[in-house]
Amino acid sequence: MALVEIRNVYKSFKREAQTVDVYSGLSMDFEEGSYTALMGPSGSGKSTLLNLIAGLDKPTSGTVRVEGSEVSSMTSAQLAPWRARTIGFVFQSYNLLPVLTAHQNVELPLLLTNLGKKERAERTEIALGVVGLADRMDHFPRQLSGGQEQRVAIARAIVADPTLILLDEPTGQLDSKSSEEVLELLRRLNDEFHKTIMIVTHDAKAADRAKAVLHLEKGVLLERSQLSGAGVAT
Amino acid sequence: MKIPFVYNLRSVTQRPVSTALTALGIGLVVAVFVAMLALANGFIAALTKTGSADNVLLLRRGSDSELSSGIPREAINIIGASPHIATGADGRPLMSPETYIVINIPRIGGDAFAVANVVARGVSDKAFEVRRNIKIIEGRRFTSGQSEICVGAKLAGRFNNVNVGDVLRFSNRDWKVVCRFTADGSSFESEIWGENEQFQGVFRGNVFQDVAFRLKDPAGFEEAKRAFLADQRLQVDAHRESDFYADQSQLLGNILRFLAIMITSIMAVGAVFGAVNTMYAAVSSRTPEIAVLLTLGFPPRSVLASFLAESAVIAFIGGIIGCLLALPINGVVTSTTNWASFSEIAFAFRVTPQLLAAGLLFAVVMGLVGGFFPARRASRLPVIEALR
Numbered sequence: 001m002a003l004v005e006i007r008n009v010y011k012s013f014k015r016e017a018q019t020v021d022v023y024s025g026l027s028m029d030f031e032e033g034s035y036t037a038l039m040g041p042s043g044s045g046k047s048t049l050l051n052l053i054a055g056l057d058k059p060t061s062g063t064v065r066v067e068g069s070e071v072s073s074m075t076s077a078q079l080a081p082w083r084a085r086t087i088g089f090v091f092q093s094y095n096l097l098p099v100l101t102a103h104q105n106v107e108l109p110l111l112l113t114n115l116g117k118k119e120r121a122e123r124t125e126i127a128l129g130v131v132g133l134a135d136r137m138d139h140f141p142r143q144l145s146g147g148q149e150q151r152v153a154i155a156r157a158i159v160a161d162p163t164l165i166l167l168d169e170p171t172g173q174l175d176s177k178s179s180e181e182v183l184e185l186l187r188r189l190n191d192e193f194h195k196t197i198m199i200v201t202h203d204a205k206a207a208d209r210a211k212a213v214l215h216l217e218k219g220v221l222l223e224r225s226q227l228s229g230a231g232v233a234t
Numbered sequence: 235m236k237i238p239f240v241y242n243l244r245s246v247t248q249r250p251v252s253t254a255l256t257a258l259g260i261g262l263v264v265a266v267f268v269a270m271l272a273l274a275n276g277f278i279a280a281l282t283k284t285g286s287a288d289n290v291l292l293l294r295r296g297s298d299s300e301l302s303s304g305i306p307r308e309a310i311n312i313i314g315a316s317p318h319i320a321t322g323a324d325g326r327p328l329m330s331p332e333t334y335i336v337i338n339i340p341r342i343g344g345d346a347f348a349v350a351n352v353v354a355r356g357v358s359d360k361a362f363e364v365r366r367n368i369k370i371i372e373g374r375r376f377t378s379g380q381s382e383i384c385v386g387a388k389l390a391g392r393f394n395n396v397n398v399g400d401v402l403r404f405s406n407r408d409w410k411v412v413c414r415f416t417a418d419g420s421s422f423e424s425e426i427w428g429e430n431e432q433f434q435g436v437f438r439g440n441v442f443q444d445v446a447f448r449l450k451d452p453a454g455f456e457e458a459k460r461a462f463l464a465d466q467r468l469q470v471d472a473h474r475e476s477d478f479y480a481d482q483s484q485l486l487g488n489i490l491r492f493l494a495i496m497i498t499s500i501m502a503v504g505a506v507f508g509a510v511n512t513m514y515a516a517v518s519s520r521t522p523e524i525a526v527l528l529t530l531g532f533p534p535r536s537v538l539a540s541f542l543a544e545s546a547v548i549a550f551i552g553g554i555i556g557c558l559l560a561l562p563i564n565g566v567v568t569s570t571t572n573w574a575s576f577s578e579i580a581f582a583f584r585v586t587p588q589l590l591a592a593g594l595l596f597a598v599v600m601g602l603v604g605g606f607f608p609a610r611r612a613s614r615l616p617v618i619e620a621l622r
Contacts, residue, residue, distance in 0.1 A: 056529060056617050077533065084531025091621065095526045099244035111236065112531050156530075 001068060002029030003163065003196055004053055009062030011048060011219070022048050023219040025062070032163075035190040035197045037210035044216040046200040050166045053198070054087045055079045067163060084112040088157030092169035094149040096141040102128065102152045103137040109160040127159040128152070130193075131185055147178025154185060158195065165189065167199040171206050183209045237527060237536050242544035245516065252512045257552035259508040260597050263501045264556025268593040269563055270494030272583040274487055277570065280581035281483035284420035285475035288452045289364060290318075292445040292462065292470040299482070299574050300334040304441045305470060312467050313445050318458035320448040322363055329447035330361035333433045336577045337404045337426070339393050350569075351577040352389065353425040354404070356433030364448050367420060373398040373413030378429055384413040386423035388567060388580035402426075405436045421479065421572065424580045446475060482574035502600050505552075509604025513545050517612045524612050525620035534613035541609035542602055549601020553594040560593070561585055 006029070011022040022045040030036060038046045051057035052064050055071045064072045066086060074082060088109075096105045106127050110120040128134050131151040141149050150170060157165050167186070171179035187209055189195040199210060207213045215222040246253050285291070292313060297303035305313075310331045313319075319327040333356035338349040362368050362375065376382035385396045395402040400411045409428065417423050430442065449455060459472040517524065527537055564585035572579040 051618055054529070056621075080528075080531050080533040082531075083529070087531075089529050091526070093522070095522055095621070097241060097523050097526070099248060100238070100241055104238065104240070108238075108527075108532075109530050111238065 003032040003034075003067060004030035005063075005065040006049075006052075007063045007065075009052065009059040009064065011045070011052070011057075011059050021219065023059075023062075026219060026221070028214075028221065030196065030198065032196055033190070033194050035186070035209075035211040036199070037207035037213045038198065038200045038216060039202070039207050039213060040216035040222075043218075045219040046216055047168055049216070050089075050168055050198065050200055053164070054089060054166055055083055081112065084109060084160065086163045088160070088162040088165040090150070090153050090157045090165065090167040090170050092172040094141070094146070094153045094173075096149055096152055096156075098141050101138050101140055102133060102144065102155075105141070105152055106155045106159050109156060113160060123159055124155075127155040130158065130189075131155045132181075145178065146174050147181055150174060150178070150182050151185060154182065154189075158189065158193075163196060165195050165197045167197065167201075169201055169203075170199060171201065171203050179203065179205065237532055237540040239543065242540055242547060245520065246544060246547055249512075249516065252515060253548055253551075256505075256508045256512040256548050257555055259505040260549050260552030260600050261555030261559060263498055263505045263600065264553050264593045264597050265559035266501060267494060267498040267596055268557060268560035268585060268589055269583070270497065271491065271589055271592070272560065272563060272585045273568070274490035274494060275584040275586060275589060276568075276581040277490060277579070278480075278483045278487040279584050280419060280421050280423075280579060281487075281572070282476070282480045283367065283418050284422055285477070285479035286366060287474060287476045288449050289475035290447055290449055290455065290458060291473045291475045291478050292447075293443075293473065295469045295471050297471070300332075300443045301336065301575055303334075303443045305331070305443070305445060307440050307442070309468055309470070310442065310445065312465070313447075313462075313470075316447075316458070316461065318450055318454060318461060320450040322360060326360065327447065328360050328364050329445055330358040330364050331430055331442040331445045332357050332361070333430050333437060333441075334443035334575075335433065335437045336575065339395075339402065339404055342392060342394055350393070351571070352393070353575060353577045354383075354433060354437075355422075355425050355427050356430035356437075357427055358430055361427070361446070364446050365417070365422065367418040368415050368422065369417070370413050370415045373411075376412050376427075376429055378431070380429075381407060381409050381432060382412045383409045383426050383428040384415055385411055386425045386427075387414055387416045388423040388569075389426070390414060392569070392580065396426075407436060419582060421579045421581075424569070424578060445470075482572065486570070486573050498596075502596075506600050506604040509545055509549060509601055510607060512548065513541065513605045513608035514611070516544065517541065517608045520612075521615060521620045524615050525617045528615065528617045529621070537615075538609045538613035541612045542605045545605020545609065546598050546601040549597045549599075549604070550594065552601075553597025556597060557590045557593050561590075 007027050009023050009026045013020045040046050052059055059072050063070055103124055107120055107124045128137055131154050133151055171182055183206055186197055190197050201207055293303040314327045319329055322328050335354050336351045337354045338351050341348045341350055376384055389396045398411055398414055401408045455474050462470055462472045524537055563583045565582050567580055567582050569578050569580040
C-alpha cells in the first residue's frame with residue numbers, strides 16, 4: 001500500500017460567479033521514502049495537492065488517504081492531532097513566529113505531544129543540529145538570514161518525526177547559495193533519515209534534486225519523469 | 235495543546251502604542267470603578283464601625299432612626315434597673331440615655347449660608363465606657379453641669395470653632411470645646427457630644443431620643459430584647475447597636491454601589507471596544523502566524539485561548555494601572571449626608587485589597603469580553619487563504 005493514495009479526486013473552487021475546476025478525477029500514489037517534486041505553472045493545482053494531503057483542504061469528491069487513514073473524511077477535531085503527528089509543512093515565506101527564538105519555533109510541534117520539557121529540548125536541539133543551526137538556537141528570526149530561517153522552518157517540520165514532509169516553494173525566496181544548502185538538507189533527510197518528501201517548486205534545480213518529478217497543468221498530470229530510486233506510480 | 239504564553243507576552247510588546255492605549259483605557263475604567271466602590275466602602279464602614287455588637291440601642295417602638303425616637307425620662311429608671319445591663323466599676327449601669335438633634339454650623343471658608351447639618355448628641359458620663367471605640371485625643375471630657383462639648387475628630391478642619399479651647403455657638407448658647415475624640419473612623423467622629431442634661435434643656439424638653447447600654451452577657455441580646463418588649467411600662471424597641479448603624483448605611487451604600495457599577499459599566503463598553511479594536515488589529519497583522527499554528531496541528535480552541543489570554547494580559551496591565559491611579563485616594567476624607575439622620579457624615583475612601591482584586595478581575599473580564607470575537611475570528615481563520 002502506498003503511503004499517500006489519491007483516488008479520483010475532483011476539486012473545484014468558486015471564484016466570483018464562476019466555478020473553477022482544479023482536478024477532474026486525479027489519481028496518484030506516493031510511496032514511503034519517495035522524494036517527489038511537483039512542477040507546473042501557477043494555478044495548475046500543485047499547492048492544492050499539498051493542502052489536500054495535509055488535510056488543510058478537502059476534495060469536492062474522491063478520497064485522499066495517508067498511511068491508510070482517509071484524510072478527506074476526517075473532522076477538524078481529528079485533523080489537528082493527526083496533522084501534528086503525520087505532516088511536517090514548510091512554506092515559501094518560512095512563516096516562523098517572529099517573537100519566538102529558533103529553539104522555541106522548532107519546539108512548537110512537540111508541545112502537541114506528551115513529551116516532557118527535557119525530552120522536548122533534546123529533540124529540538126537534535127533537529128536544529130540536523131539543519132546545522134545548533135549555534136543559532138537562541139536567535140530570533142529577524143537575526144537570521146533567509147536561508148537560516150528556512151532551515152529553522154525545516155527543523156520545525158522534522159522535529160516531531162512526521163511521516164511526510166510537504167514543502168511549498170521552499171527555495172522561492174532564497175539566493176542560490178541558500179537554496180543549495182536547503183536542497184542538500186532535503187536530500188540528506190530523504191537519503192539518511194528516509195523521510196518521504198513532496199516539494200512544490202518552480203525551481204528546476206530544486207526539481208533536479210528530487211527522485212521523481214511530476215508536471216501538473218490545469219490539474220492534469222502531463223508527464224512523469226522517473227529518476228533512479230523513485231517510488232511514484234500513477 | 236497550549237500555545238506557549240511567551241508567544242502572546244512578546245507579541246503584546248511588539249505593539250507598544252496600541253497596547254498602552256488599550257491598557258490605559260481599561261485602567262481609567264478600573265480607576266473609576268475602584269474609586270467609586272472605595273467611596274461606598276468608606277461610607278458603609280464608617281456606619282458599620284459606629285455600633286458595637288455588645289451594645290443595645292433602645293428607641294421608641296416603631297422608630298427607625300434616632301431622630302424620630304423619643305423616650306420619656308420616667309422610662310430611664312425602669313430601663314436602668316434591667317438585669318441585662320452591664321455595670322461599671324462603680325456599680326452603676328453602663329448606659330447612656332441620649333438626646334439626638336441635628337444642628338447647623340458654618341463651614342470653614344464658606345459664607346453665612348454655607349452651613350451643614352451636624353449631629354449634636356447629648357450623652358451621659360457612662361457613654362465613654364459604653365462606646366469603647368471613643369478615644370479622647372486632645373483635652374478632657376466635658377464637666378457635668380457645664381456648657382462644654384467634645385467634638386469628633388472629623389469635624390476639625392471642616393468647620394469653624396471646633397478646636398479645643400474654641401467657643402462654638404449653636405442654639406443661642408455658647409459651648410466651650412474641651413476635647414476632641416476619635417472613634418475608629420466611625421460616624422461618631424462627625425458628631426458633637428455634650429452632657430445629655432445640658433442638651434436636653436436646650437433642645438428637646440424632657441425627652442431622650444435613645445438609650446444605649448452595654449449588655450451584661452454579650453450573647454444575651456435576644457433575651458434582653460424579649461424582656462424590653464414584654465415590659466408593658468416601656469414602649470421601646472431594642473436594636474443591636476452594630477446592626478442598627480449598619481442598616482442605616484444600607485440605602486445610601488447600595489445606591490453608591492449601584493452607581494459605581496452602572497457608571498463603570500457604561501465606561502467599560504468604551505474600553506471593551508478599545509480592546510476589540512486592538513485585538514482585531516493583532517489578529518489581522520498575525521494572520522500568517524495563526525495559520526502556521528493551525529497547520530502545525532494546534533486545535534482552534536488553543537488559538538482561541540491564546541488570543542483571549544493575550545487580551546487578558548493587556549487588560550490586566552490596564553487593571554494594574556487603574557489600581558495604581560485609584561490608590562492615592564485611599565484615606566482621603568470626604569463627606570455626604572446620611573439619609574437616615576439628615577446630617578453630614580465624614581468618612582474616608584477605603585481602598586481595600588479585596589477592592590483592588592475586584593478591579594483587576596473587572597479588567598480581565600473586560601479583556602476577555604473584548605478579546606472574544608477577535609480570538610474567535612483567529613481560531614476560525616481559513617488556513618489556506620491565511621497562508622497565501
